[in-house]
Amino acid sequence: MTLSLGCIADDYTGASDLANTLAKEGLRTIQTIGIPTDDLALPEVDAIVVSLKIRSIAAPEAVERARASDRWLRERGADHVMYKICSTFDSTDSGNIGPVLDSLRADAGETTVLVTPAFPQTGRTVYQGNLFVGAAPLNESPLKDHPLNPMHDANLVRVLARQSAAAVGLVDLAIVARGAEAIVERLAQLASDGNGAAITDAVFESDLEAIGAAALRQRLSIGASGLGLGLARGLIAAGTVRRHERTAVYGKPVGGPAAVLAGSCSQATLKQIAKAEQTMPVLRLDPEKLMNGREEAQLALDWAAERMARTPVIIASSSNPVDVSRLQTRYGRDAVGKVIEQSLAAIAEGLVERGVRRLIVAGGETSGAVVDRLAIPAFQLGQEIVAGVPVLHSIGGRHGGMVLALKSGNFGGESFFADALAIMA
Ligand SMILES: Nc1ncnc2c1ncn2[C@@H]1O[C@H](COP(=O)(O)OP(=O)(O)O)[C@@H](O)[C@H]1O
Numbered sequence: 001m002t003l004s005l006g007c008i009a010d011d012y013t014g015a016s017d018l019a020n021t022l023a024k025e026g027l028r029t030i031q032t033i034g035i036p037t038d039d040l041a042l043p044e045v046d047a048i049v050v051s052l053k054i055r056s057i058a059a060p061e062a063v064e065r066a067r068a069s070d071r072w073l074r075e076r077g078a079d080h081v082m083y084k085i086c087s088t089f090d091s092t093d094s095g096n097i098g099p100v101l102d103s104l105r106a107d108a109g110e111t112t113v114l115v116t117p118a119f120p121q122t123g124r125t126v127y128q129g130n131l132f133v134g135a136a137p138l139n140e141s142p143l144k145d146h147p148l149n150p151m152h153d154a155n156l157v158r159v160l161a162r163q164s165a166a167a168v169g170l171v172d173l174a175i176v177a178r179g180a181e182a183i184v185e186r187l188a189q190l191a192s193d194g195n196g197a198a199i200t201d202a203v204f205e206s207d208l209e210a211i212g213a214a215a216l217r218q219r220l221s222i223g224a225s226g227l228g229l230g231l232a233r234g235l236i237a238a239g240t241v242r243r244h245e246r247t248a249v250y251g252k253p254v255g256g257p258a259a260v261l262a263g264s265c266s267q268a269t270l271k272q273i274a275k276a277e278q279t280m281p282v283l284r285l286d287p288e289k290l291m292n293g294r295e296e297a298q299l300a301l302d303w304a305a306e307r308m309a310r311t312p313v314i315i316a317s318s319s320n321p322v323d324v325s326r327l328q329t330r331y332g333r334d335a336v337g338k339v340i341e342q343s344l345a346a347i348a349e350g351l352v353e354r355g356v357r358r359l360i361v362a363g364g365e366t367s368g369a370v371v372d373r374l375a376i377p378a379f380q381l382g383q384e385i386v387a388g389v390p391v392l393h394s395i396g397g398r399h400g401g402m403v404l405a406l407k408s409g410n411f412g413g414e415s416f417f418a419d420a421l422a423i424m425a
Protein backbone atom coordinates (compact mmCIF):
# COMPACT_ATOMS: atom_id res chain seq x y z
CA MET A 1 0.00 0.00 0.00
CA THR A 2 1.32 3.49 -0.84
CA LEU A 3 -0.23 6.20 1.27
CA SER A 4 -1.07 9.58 -0.21
CA LEU A 5 -1.54 11.12 3.21
CA GLY A 6 -0.30 10.11 6.63
CA CYS A 7 -1.95 11.46 9.77
CA ILE A 8 -1.08 11.25 13.44
CA ALA A 9 -3.82 12.25 15.89
CA ASP A 10 -3.09 13.25 19.47
CA ASP A 11 -6.28 11.58 20.74
CA TYR A 12 -8.80 9.00 19.57
CA THR A 13 -11.88 11.18 19.19
CA GLY A 14 -9.79 13.64 17.21
CA ALA A 15 -8.60 10.77 15.02
CA SER A 16 -12.14 9.63 14.22
CA ASP A 17 -13.13 13.24 13.51
CA LEU A 18 -10.27 13.60 11.02
CA ALA A 19 -10.83 10.16 9.46
CA ASN A 20 -14.49 11.10 9.00
CA THR A 21 -13.55 14.34 7.23
CA LEU A 22 -11.05 12.62 4.92
CA ALA A 23 -13.57 9.91 4.04
CA LYS A 24 -16.25 12.52 3.36
CA GLU A 25 -13.88 14.33 1.03
CA GLY A 26 -13.30 11.14 -0.98
CA LEU A 27 -10.15 9.60 0.51
CA ARG A 28 -10.30 5.91 1.40
CA THR A 29 -9.32 6.15 5.05
CA ILE A 30 -8.90 3.98 8.12
CA GLN A 31 -8.16 4.82 11.72
CA THR A 32 -5.60 2.67 13.53
CA ILE A 33 -5.02 2.60 17.26
CA GLY A 34 -1.31 3.25 17.54
CA ILE A 35 1.01 1.74 14.95
CA PRO A 36 -0.67 -1.46 13.77
CA THR A 37 1.13 -4.76 14.02
CA ASP A 38 2.27 -6.33 10.75
CA ASP A 39 -0.29 -9.13 10.98
CA LEU A 40 -3.32 -6.79 11.00
CA ALA A 41 -5.00 -7.04 7.58
CA LEU A 42 -5.77 -3.51 6.39
CA PRO A 43 -7.77 -2.63 3.29
CA GLU A 44 -6.23 -0.62 0.43
CA VAL A 45 -6.49 3.04 1.50
CA ASP A 46 -5.31 6.54 0.55
CA ALA A 47 -4.90 7.77 4.11
CA ILE A 48 -4.26 6.30 7.53
CA VAL A 49 -4.94 8.17 10.76
CA VAL A 50 -2.76 6.73 13.52
CA SER A 51 -4.52 7.48 16.81
CA LEU A 52 -2.31 8.19 19.78
CA LYS A 53 -3.24 9.19 23.31
CA ILE A 54 -0.55 11.82 23.73
CA ARG A 55 -2.41 15.08 24.27
CA SER A 56 -2.02 15.13 28.03
CA ILE A 57 0.98 12.91 28.79
CA ALA A 58 4.57 14.00 29.53
CA ALA A 59 6.05 15.79 26.50
CA PRO A 60 9.09 13.51 25.95
CA GLU A 61 6.87 10.45 25.71
CA ALA A 62 4.44 12.25 23.39
CA VAL A 63 7.34 13.23 21.14
CA GLU A 64 8.70 9.70 21.01
CA ARG A 65 5.33 8.19 20.01
CA ALA A 66 4.62 10.88 17.41
CA ARG A 67 8.07 10.39 15.85
CA ALA A 68 7.65 6.61 15.66
CA SER A 69 4.25 7.04 13.97
CA ASP A 70 5.69 9.59 11.56
CA ARG A 71 8.46 7.17 10.57
CA TRP A 72 5.92 4.35 10.08
CA LEU A 73 3.69 6.50 7.86
CA ARG A 74 6.56 7.81 5.76
CA GLU A 75 7.93 4.27 5.30
CA ARG A 76 4.52 3.49 3.76
CA GLY A 77 4.88 6.21 1.18
CA ALA A 78 3.31 9.24 2.88
CA ASP A 79 5.12 12.32 1.51
CA HIS A 80 3.00 14.59 3.65
CA VAL A 81 2.16 13.95 7.29
CA MET A 82 -0.49 15.93 9.14
CA TYR A 83 -0.38 16.05 12.93
CA LYS A 84 -4.00 16.32 14.14
CA ILE A 85 -4.55 18.46 17.20
CA CYS A 86 -7.77 19.63 18.79
CA SER A 87 -9.76 22.37 17.09
CA THR A 88 -9.65 24.14 20.44
CA PHE A 89 -5.83 23.81 20.59
CA ASP A 90 -6.04 21.73 23.81
CA SER A 91 -2.57 21.92 25.38
CA THR A 92 -0.67 23.51 28.25
CA ASP A 93 2.41 25.71 28.42
CA SER A 94 4.56 22.59 28.64
CA GLY A 95 3.02 21.02 25.55
CA ASN A 96 2.35 18.89 23.81
CA ILE A 97 1.74 20.68 20.50
CA GLY A 98 5.00 22.67 20.62
CA PRO A 99 7.39 19.83 21.52
CA VAL A 100 5.83 17.49 18.94
CA LEU A 101 5.99 20.24 16.31
CA ASP A 102 9.68 20.83 17.08
CA SER A 103 10.63 17.18 16.73
CA LEU A 104 8.53 16.34 13.65
CA ARG A 105 9.77 19.52 12.02
CA ALA A 106 13.39 18.51 12.59
CA ASP A 107 12.74 14.97 11.31
CA ALA A 108 11.01 16.26 8.17
CA GLY A 109 13.66 18.92 7.55
CA GLU A 110 10.80 21.44 7.38
CA THR A 111 11.46 25.17 7.71
CA THR A 112 8.18 26.81 8.73
CA VAL A 113 5.34 24.47 9.70
CA LEU A 114 1.82 25.61 8.83
CA VAL A 115 -0.49 25.32 11.86
CA THR A 116 -4.25 25.90 11.91
CA PRO A 117 -6.92 24.44 14.21
CA ALA A 118 -9.75 26.05 12.21
CA PHE A 119 -12.78 23.79 11.66
CA PRO A 120 -15.61 26.07 10.50
CA GLN A 121 -18.18 23.24 10.38
CA THR A 122 -18.03 23.12 14.17
CA GLY A 123 -17.62 26.87 14.65
CA ARG A 124 -13.82 26.97 15.13
CA THR A 125 -12.29 29.85 13.20
CA VAL A 126 -8.97 31.69 13.42
CA TYR A 127 -8.58 35.41 12.75
CA GLN A 128 -5.38 37.40 13.33
CA GLY A 129 -4.09 34.32 15.11
CA ASN A 130 -6.99 34.34 17.59
CA LEU A 131 -9.10 31.21 17.92
CA PHE A 132 -12.87 31.56 18.18
CA VAL A 133 -15.29 28.89 19.38
CA GLY A 134 -18.52 30.07 17.80
CA ALA A 135 -18.69 33.77 18.64
CA ALA A 136 -16.49 33.53 21.74
CA PRO A 137 -12.72 33.87 21.87
CA LEU A 138 -11.17 30.60 23.09
CA ASN A 139 -10.46 32.00 26.57
CA GLU A 140 -14.13 32.99 27.03
CA SER A 141 -15.49 29.68 25.66
CA PRO A 142 -16.31 26.59 27.76
CA LEU A 143 -12.69 25.51 27.16
CA LYS A 144 -11.62 27.90 29.90
CA ASP A 145 -12.93 25.25 32.33
CA HIS A 146 -11.49 22.10 30.71
CA PRO A 147 -10.49 19.60 33.42
CA LEU A 148 -7.05 18.81 31.93
CA ASN A 149 -6.07 21.79 29.78
CA PRO A 150 -8.03 24.93 30.60
CA MET A 151 -7.43 27.42 27.77
CA HIS A 152 -6.86 30.98 29.00
CA ASP A 153 -5.37 32.67 25.94
CA ALA A 154 -7.03 32.90 22.51
CA ASN A 155 -3.90 34.20 20.77
CA LEU A 156 -2.37 31.07 19.29
CA VAL A 157 0.85 32.77 18.19
CA ARG A 158 1.49 33.43 21.88
CA VAL A 159 0.18 30.04 23.04
CA LEU A 160 2.36 28.09 20.61
CA ALA A 161 5.42 30.26 21.23
CA ARG A 162 5.25 29.33 24.94
CA GLN A 163 5.40 25.63 24.05
CA SER A 164 7.80 25.54 21.13
CA ALA A 165 11.52 26.17 20.74
CA ALA A 166 10.67 27.71 17.36
CA ALA A 167 9.72 31.33 16.78
CA VAL A 168 6.08 31.55 15.68
CA GLY A 169 4.72 33.85 12.97
CA LEU A 170 1.30 34.51 11.44
CA VAL A 171 -0.21 33.98 8.00
CA ASP A 172 -3.18 36.30 8.26
CA LEU A 173 -6.55 36.10 6.56
CA ALA A 174 -5.75 38.79 4.00
CA ILE A 175 -2.92 36.61 2.69
CA VAL A 176 -4.97 33.39 2.89
CA ALA A 177 -7.75 35.07 0.87
CA ARG A 178 -5.24 35.70 -1.94
CA GLY A 179 -4.78 31.94 -2.36
CA ALA A 180 -2.20 29.17 -2.15
CA GLU A 181 0.65 31.03 -3.90
CA ALA A 182 0.36 33.96 -1.50
CA ILE A 183 0.45 31.57 1.47
CA VAL A 184 3.55 29.81 0.10
CA GLU A 185 5.25 33.20 -0.39
CA ARG A 186 4.38 34.28 3.15
CA LEU A 187 5.71 31.00 4.58
CA ALA A 188 8.99 31.56 2.71
CA GLN A 189 9.20 35.08 4.12
CA LEU A 190 8.49 33.82 7.65
CA ALA A 191 11.16 31.14 7.16
CA SER A 192 13.75 33.69 6.13
CA ASP A 193 12.84 35.74 9.21
CA GLY A 194 13.65 32.68 11.35
CA ASN A 195 10.16 31.42 12.19
CA GLY A 196 9.72 27.68 12.64
CA ALA A 197 5.93 27.72 12.73
CA ALA A 198 3.10 29.83 11.33
CA ILE A 199 -0.36 30.07 12.82
CA THR A 200 -2.62 30.39 9.80
CA ASP A 201 -5.98 32.18 9.81
CA ALA A 202 -9.02 30.47 8.33
CA VAL A 203 -12.71 31.30 8.49
CA PHE A 204 -14.31 29.68 5.43
CA GLU A 205 -13.86 26.39 3.57
CA SER A 206 -12.34 28.32 0.66
CA ASP A 207 -9.59 29.44 3.06
CA LEU A 208 -8.95 25.79 3.95
CA GLU A 209 -8.68 24.83 0.28
CA ALA A 210 -5.97 27.44 -0.28
CA ILE A 211 -4.24 26.35 2.94
CA GLY A 212 -4.41 22.67 1.95
CA ALA A 213 -2.88 23.35 -1.47
CA ALA A 214 -0.07 25.38 0.14
CA ALA A 215 0.54 22.83 2.90
CA LEU A 216 0.96 20.02 0.36
CA ARG A 217 4.08 21.78 -0.94
CA GLN A 218 5.61 20.96 2.45
CA ARG A 219 6.21 17.66 4.25
CA LEU A 220 4.42 18.43 7.50
CA SER A 221 1.39 20.38 8.68
CA ILE A 222 -0.47 20.67 11.96
CA GLY A 223 -4.15 21.30 12.51
CA ALA A 224 -7.66 20.03 13.05
CA SER A 225 -10.21 18.56 10.67
CA GLY A 226 -10.48 21.75 8.61
CA LEU A 227 -6.86 21.30 7.56
CA GLY A 228 -7.71 17.68 6.72
CA LEU A 229 -10.47 18.94 4.42
CA GLY A 230 -8.02 21.27 2.70
CA LEU A 231 -5.37 18.56 2.27
CA ALA A 232 -7.90 16.05 0.91
CA ARG A 233 -9.26 18.54 -1.62
CA GLY A 234 -5.70 19.51 -2.57
CA LEU A 235 -4.69 15.89 -3.20
CA ILE A 236 -7.75 15.32 -5.38
CA ALA A 237 -7.35 18.61 -7.27
CA ALA A 238 -3.70 17.75 -7.99
CA GLY A 239 -4.74 14.32 -9.30
CA THR A 240 -2.64 12.53 -6.64
CA VAL A 241 -5.74 10.75 -5.37
CA ARG A 242 -8.86 9.72 -7.25
CA ARG A 243 -12.00 10.77 -5.41
CA HIS A 244 -13.85 7.75 -4.04
CA GLU A 245 -17.51 8.18 -3.19
CA ARG A 246 -17.78 7.74 0.53
CA THR A 247 -18.73 4.11 1.00
CA ALA A 248 -19.64 4.16 4.64
CA VAL A 249 -19.42 0.66 6.04
CA TYR A 250 -22.76 -0.49 7.33
CA GLY A 251 -21.70 -4.08 7.97
CA LYS A 252 -23.93 -6.71 9.52
CA PRO A 253 -25.86 -5.21 12.43
CA VAL A 254 -24.13 -6.29 15.64
CA GLY A 255 -27.33 -5.82 17.66
CA GLY A 256 -27.53 -6.61 21.35
CA PRO A 257 -27.38 -4.17 24.22
CA ALA A 258 -26.03 -0.66 23.78
CA ALA A 259 -24.39 1.66 26.28
CA VAL A 260 -23.01 5.17 26.62
CA LEU A 261 -20.03 6.04 28.82
CA ALA A 262 -19.34 9.70 29.49
CA GLY A 263 -16.16 11.02 31.09
CA SER A 264 -16.29 14.37 29.35
CA CYS A 265 -17.16 17.34 31.54
CA SER A 266 -17.60 19.65 28.55
CA GLN A 267 -20.72 21.79 28.43
CA ALA A 268 -22.05 20.05 25.31
CA THR A 269 -21.77 16.64 26.98
CA LEU A 270 -23.41 17.87 30.20
CA LYS A 271 -26.39 19.08 28.15
CA GLN A 272 -26.52 15.83 26.17
CA ILE A 273 -26.66 13.77 29.37
CA ALA A 274 -29.40 15.97 30.81
CA LYS A 275 -31.44 15.59 27.62
CA ALA A 276 -30.94 11.81 27.47
CA GLU A 277 -32.05 11.51 31.08
CA GLN A 278 -35.59 12.32 29.90
CA THR A 279 -35.78 9.11 27.86
CA MET A 280 -33.22 6.57 29.12
CA PRO A 281 -31.74 5.46 32.40
CA VAL A 282 -28.66 7.45 33.42
CA LEU A 283 -26.34 6.48 36.25
CA ARG A 284 -24.32 9.40 37.56
CA LEU A 285 -21.19 7.98 39.16
CA ASP A 286 -19.94 9.52 42.37
CA PRO A 287 -16.44 10.77 41.39
CA GLU A 288 -15.37 10.92 45.03
CA LYS A 289 -16.19 7.22 45.43
CA LEU A 290 -14.36 6.41 42.19
CA MET A 291 -11.27 8.04 43.67
CA ASN A 292 -11.55 5.79 46.68
CA GLY A 293 -11.73 2.29 45.31
CA ARG A 294 -13.28 -0.08 42.86
CA GLU A 295 -16.71 -0.67 44.32
CA GLU A 296 -18.43 2.17 42.45
CA ALA A 297 -17.46 0.55 39.13
CA GLN A 298 -18.85 -2.82 40.22
CA LEU A 299 -22.09 -1.18 41.37
CA ALA A 300 -22.36 0.53 38.00
CA LEU A 301 -22.06 -2.80 36.21
CA ASP A 302 -24.75 -4.34 38.41
CA TRP A 303 -26.99 -1.34 37.74
CA ALA A 304 -26.44 -1.66 33.97
CA ALA A 305 -26.95 -5.44 33.97
CA GLU A 306 -30.42 -5.01 35.44
CA ARG A 307 -31.49 -2.65 32.66
CA MET A 308 -29.59 -3.16 29.45
CA ALA A 309 -31.63 -6.04 28.04
CA ARG A 310 -34.53 -3.57 27.81
CA THR A 311 -32.92 -0.22 27.02
CA PRO A 312 -29.64 1.51 26.25
CA VAL A 313 -28.00 2.81 29.43
CA ILE A 314 -25.80 5.82 30.16
CA ILE A 315 -23.09 5.81 32.82
CA ALA A 316 -21.44 9.19 33.43
CA SER A 317 -18.77 10.60 35.71
CA SER A 318 -19.28 14.06 34.20
CA SER A 319 -19.55 17.00 36.60
CA ASN A 320 -19.82 20.77 36.41
CA PRO A 321 -16.67 22.96 36.60
CA VAL A 322 -17.10 23.76 40.30
CA ASP A 323 -17.25 20.10 41.33
CA VAL A 324 -14.41 19.18 38.95
CA SER A 325 -12.19 21.82 40.45
CA ARG A 326 -13.09 20.78 44.03
CA LEU A 327 -12.11 17.17 43.30
CA GLN A 328 -8.88 18.25 41.61
CA THR A 329 -7.89 20.44 44.55
CA ARG A 330 -8.33 17.45 46.80
CA TYR A 331 -6.55 14.75 44.74
CA GLY A 332 -4.57 16.56 42.02
CA ARG A 333 -5.58 17.10 38.39
CA ASP A 334 -3.60 14.25 36.82
CA ALA A 335 -4.58 11.69 39.44
CA VAL A 336 -8.28 12.53 39.11
CA GLY A 337 -8.17 12.35 35.31
CA LYS A 338 -6.34 9.04 35.29
CA VAL A 339 -8.40 7.29 37.99
CA ILE A 340 -11.73 8.28 36.44
CA GLU A 341 -10.59 7.31 32.94
CA GLN A 342 -9.46 3.90 34.19
CA SER A 343 -12.71 3.40 36.12
CA LEU A 344 -14.72 4.09 32.97
CA ALA A 345 -12.43 1.76 31.01
CA ALA A 346 -13.05 -0.99 33.59
CA ILE A 347 -16.80 -0.42 33.31
CA ALA A 348 -16.53 -0.59 29.50
CA GLU A 349 -14.72 -3.91 29.76
CA GLY A 350 -17.37 -5.25 32.13
CA LEU A 351 -20.17 -4.11 29.81
CA VAL A 352 -18.54 -5.81 26.82
CA GLU A 353 -18.07 -9.00 28.86
CA ARG A 354 -21.84 -8.81 29.49
CA GLY A 355 -22.61 -8.60 25.77
CA VAL A 356 -22.48 -4.90 24.84
CA ARG A 357 -21.20 -4.50 21.27
CA ARG A 358 -22.59 -1.01 20.57
CA LEU A 359 -20.81 1.58 22.62
CA ILE A 360 -20.71 5.37 22.63
CA VAL A 361 -17.93 7.09 24.57
CA ALA A 362 -18.00 10.81 25.29
CA GLY A 363 -14.63 12.45 25.85
CA GLY A 364 -11.27 12.21 24.12
CA GLU A 365 -9.11 11.00 27.00
CA THR A 366 -11.97 8.78 28.15
CA SER A 367 -12.27 7.25 24.67
CA GLY A 368 -8.54 6.56 24.65
CA ALA A 369 -8.71 4.71 27.94
CA VAL A 370 -11.78 2.69 26.86
CA VAL A 371 -10.50 1.71 23.41
CA ASP A 372 -7.11 0.74 24.84
CA ARG A 373 -8.78 -1.43 27.48
CA LEU A 374 -10.88 -3.15 24.81
CA ALA A 375 -7.71 -3.58 22.70
CA ILE A 376 -9.38 -2.69 19.41
CA PRO A 377 -6.59 -2.33 16.83
CA ALA A 378 -8.33 -0.28 14.10
CA PHE A 379 -11.61 1.10 12.78
CA GLN A 380 -13.35 1.42 9.45
CA LEU A 381 -15.45 4.51 8.93
CA GLY A 382 -19.20 4.25 9.00
CA GLN A 383 -21.92 6.86 8.65
CA GLU A 384 -21.43 10.39 10.00
CA ILE A 385 -23.62 11.01 13.06
CA VAL A 386 -22.91 14.75 13.38
CA ALA A 387 -20.02 16.92 12.19
CA GLY A 388 -16.85 15.40 13.62
CA VAL A 389 -18.37 12.15 14.91
CA PRO A 390 -18.69 9.06 12.70
CA VAL A 391 -19.89 5.54 13.47
CA LEU A 392 -16.81 3.31 13.75
CA HIS A 393 -16.67 -0.40 12.92
CA SER A 394 -13.91 -2.35 14.64
CA ILE A 395 -11.27 -4.18 12.61
CA GLY A 396 -9.74 -7.15 14.44
CA GLY A 397 -9.70 -7.34 18.21
CA ARG A 398 -10.76 -10.04 20.61
CA HIS A 399 -14.44 -9.10 20.96
CA GLY A 400 -15.51 -9.65 17.35
CA GLY A 401 -17.41 -6.95 15.48
CA MET A 402 -18.19 -3.88 17.54
CA VAL A 403 -19.75 -0.56 16.61
CA LEU A 404 -18.51 2.52 18.45
CA ALA A 405 -18.88 6.27 18.41
CA LEU A 406 -16.10 8.28 20.04
CA LYS A 407 -17.57 11.70 20.69
CA SER A 408 -15.40 14.69 21.30
CA GLY A 409 -16.65 16.30 24.49
CA ASN A 410 -17.61 19.50 22.73
CA PHE A 411 -19.29 18.05 19.64
CA GLY A 412 -22.91 17.28 18.90
CA GLY A 413 -26.32 18.75 19.68
CA GLU A 414 -28.44 18.01 22.73
CA SER A 415 -30.04 14.88 21.27
CA PHE A 416 -26.70 13.36 20.27
CA PHE A 417 -26.98 10.12 22.26
CA ALA A 418 -30.46 9.23 20.97
CA ASP A 419 -29.48 10.20 17.42
CA ALA A 420 -26.33 8.08 17.54
CA LEU A 421 -28.09 5.05 19.03
CA ALA A 422 -30.74 5.26 16.32
CA ILE A 423 -28.16 4.68 13.60
CA MET A 424 -25.78 2.33 15.43
CA ALA A 425 -27.49 -0.92 14.52
N1 LIG B 1 -16.34 14.37 37.78
C1 LIG B 1 -15.10 14.58 37.32
N2 LIG B 1 -14.26 15.40 37.99
C2 LIG B 1 -13.01 15.62 37.51
N3 LIG B 1 -12.52 15.10 36.40
C3 LIG B 1 -13.32 14.28 35.69
C4 LIG B 1 -14.64 13.97 36.11
N4 LIG B 1 -15.19 13.14 35.23
C5 LIG B 1 -14.26 12.92 34.29
N5 LIG B 1 -13.12 13.58 34.56
C6 LIG B 1 -11.88 13.63 33.78
O1 LIG B 1 -11.94 14.75 32.90
C7 LIG B 1 -11.23 14.47 31.70
C8 LIG B 1 -12.16 14.76 30.53
O2 LIG B 1 -11.41 14.71 29.37
P1 LIG B 1 -11.94 14.03 28.05
O3 LIG B 1 -12.37 12.64 28.28
O4 LIG B 1 -10.86 14.24 27.02
O5 LIG B 1 -13.22 14.89 27.68
P2 LIG B 1 -13.35 16.08 26.59
O6 LIG B 1 -13.51 15.40 25.28
O7 LIG B 1 -14.56 16.82 27.02
O8 LIG B 1 -12.09 16.88 26.63
C9 LIG B 1 -10.81 13.01 31.78
O9 LIG B 1 -9.47 12.90 32.18
C10 LIG B 1 -11.75 12.45 32.85
O10 LIG B 1 -11.22 11.32 33.52
Ligand SMILES: O=C(O)[C@@H](O)C(=O)COP(=O)(O)O
Pocket: 011, 013, 014, 015, 017, 018, 085, 086, 087, 088, 119, 224, 225, 363, 364, 365, 388, 407, 408, 409, 410
Ligand atom coordinates in the same frame (compact mmCIF):
# COMPACT_ATOMS: atom_id res chain seq x y z
O1 LIG C 1 -10.69 18.82 16.73
C1 LIG C 1 -11.53 18.58 17.58
O2 LIG C 1 -12.18 19.47 18.19
C2 LIG C 1 -11.79 17.15 17.96
O3 LIG C 1 -11.48 16.30 16.92
C3 LIG C 1 -10.95 16.76 19.12
O4 LIG C 1 -9.75 16.60 19.02
C4 LIG C 1 -11.68 16.63 20.33
O5 LIG C 1 -10.95 16.36 21.52
P1 LIG C 1 -11.79 16.02 22.84
O6 LIG C 1 -12.73 17.18 23.08
O7 LIG C 1 -10.83 15.84 23.94
O8 LIG C 1 -12.56 14.77 22.55
